[in-house]
Amino acid sequence: MKPARFAYRRAGSIGEALTWLADQTSEAKILAGGQSLVPLLNMRLARPAVLVDINPIRELHTIGADNGGLRLGATVRHSDLIESALVSERAPLLVTAARHIGHRAIRNLGTLGGSLAHADPAAELPAALVALGGEVVVAQATATSRSVADGHRTERTIAAKDLCVGPFLTSVQPTELLCEIRVPDQRG
Secondary structure (H helix, E strand, O other), X not given: OOOOOXXXXXXXXXXXXXXXXXXXXXXXXXXXXXXOHHHHHHOOOXXXXXXXXXXXXXXXOOEEEEXXXXXXXXXXXXXXXXXXXXXXXXXXXXXXXXXXXXXXXXXXXXXXHHHHXXXXXXXXXXXXXXXXOOEEEEEEXXXXXXXXXXXXXXXXXXXXXXXXEEOOEEOOOOOEEEEEEEEEOOOX
16 A cells, blocks of 8 residues: 655754644654654555654764763664664663664664654564663744744653553654653663
């Protein structure tokens, strides 16, 4: 099967993506790696009016650390987790979990944020994030400004244990964008 018709938007910034998500007149879905979303589109189990591609947003493709642990962007690929010395050092369970995802092509395209946002009960990464005591940061356009080009957005943090509320269902709202994953440092 092929997906139902949808509009395609390529976001150049988090603000641009949030502006499209804030448009209540149409249902929007986020596209990153597409490994979870595209099959749902093809089976017509998901029928968004707008597909918002966040791949061009460089700040979502970062792997870093601070005193509290790892900070991972939503578009970090599974293969990036596997290859990162920083992730191996600070949260080796993420590397182990990522190695069990599909095959190489899936790991090269699939994203950490996409795996978490789709809450597939068969997925490895949501369970690993819960076990590590992680959390996600989601952003949303502020209530006073539908356009976030000028930076008007709010963020909230969701504990990993509270992220998945059912099969294929998370506590991320339709107008929110999962931007960052935080993992406490696991070094002894």
